[in-house]
Amino acid sequence: GVQHTFEGLCAEMEILQAFRRGTGMPLQQPVLNDQGLFVTSAIDRAGQTTAPCTVLSWVEGEGLAENDPRLPHVVEEFGRAAARMHRFARSWHPAMPLARPVYDLPKYRYLIGRSVTGIRQGLFTQAQYDVVLETMRAIAALWAATPRTDETWGIIHAALGLGNWILAETADGPQPVRIDWCFSGYGPYLFDVGSMVIGYKPHLRPLYHAGYQR
Secondary structure, eight states: OGGGSHHHHHHHHHHHHHHHHHHOOOOOOBOOOTTSOSOEEEEOTTSSOEEEEOOBOOOOEEEOOTTOTTHHHHHHHHHHHHHHHHHHHHHOOOSSOOSOOBOSHHHHHHHHHHHTHHHHTTSSOHHHHHHHHHHHHHHHHHHHTSOOOTTTEEEEOSOOOGGGEEEEEETTEEEEEEOOOTTOEEEEHHHHHHHHHTTSOGGGHHHHHHHHHO
């Protein structure tokens, strides 16, 4: 996808820098190469192909697993951190459109359309695929009823599973930090909220919602 191109990685570094400055959170810092660029084109030994690469600063901290006993004590803070990022996103308007994925209805209709080949390959049944179609219809209805405004749509992380958070060590104690911005792009802010909530057990979800809404 576009996120793996040179232009896409340059845009990802721009997002990371902007959110680092705009939120004050200890996000990873892109590192410049000898040419003063954040993205380096690495050439293979045969000289046949190139791959865009980046280097980011290290954030000291710990990851959390689903059964981590600390999770109930920090999940509300995760919600507050996500809300903090979205508040900044609502006020940030890049000078030029960024070469990043767009998480809209046409994208997912396309992906679901391609997924039908999984039935022929025996990966899932028609009945299971019908559940996906019904879910997509419900999502489409929700999106149709939600106007695309600065309040509802902007730059999102798009991969807010539990594995993409760490508890970073700061002077004020452990602070939740989002890592791995590879899939960041344009989409509804509720995408981030929903992708985070499904990783929690039901009794933890209200805590996350409470933190996000504060």
